[in-house]
Amino acid sequence: MSAPTCPSIDTLTPLTTSSILTTNCLDSAFYELSSIVNIIWLLLCAFLVFFMQVGFALLEVGSVQAKNAKSILIKNLMDGAVGTIAWWGLGKCYFTGHCLWLSCMLSNVVQC
Numbered sequence: 001m002s003a004p005t006c007p008s009i010d011t012l013t014p015l016t017t018s019s020i021l022t023t024n025c026l027d028s029a030f031y032e033l034s035s036i037v038n039i040i041w042l043l044l045c046a047f048l049v050f051f052m053q054v055g056f057a058l059l060e061v062g063s064v065q066a067k068n069a070k071s072i073l074i075k076n077l078m079d080g081a082v083g084t085i086a087w088w089g090l091g092k093c094y095f096t097g098h099c100l101w102l103s104c105m106l107s108n109v110v111q112c
Helices: 019-062 066-096 100-107
Strands: none
Touching: 019 066
């Protein structure tokens, strides 16, 4: 869904301003604000998830012998890497609603 167009202030005169123009301008401003809030929320949640990964890594390293600490840290690093790739492939599609690569695979289109 595209944002409604809002006329520039230079083109508005007192005779052309109506409730429709005002509603379109408010819709446009709300659309932009909601997009920014969604992006900030997504980044905040990603930030918290990665810090939880660090916390789980420290918890697991503290509960194993020192010789196994390296393998536990590598496992947690790979968990974060695989999770990031899975989010890029599936979660972003779910969050934004734009599943171009998935629709291309399902429709067997060679070039999308």
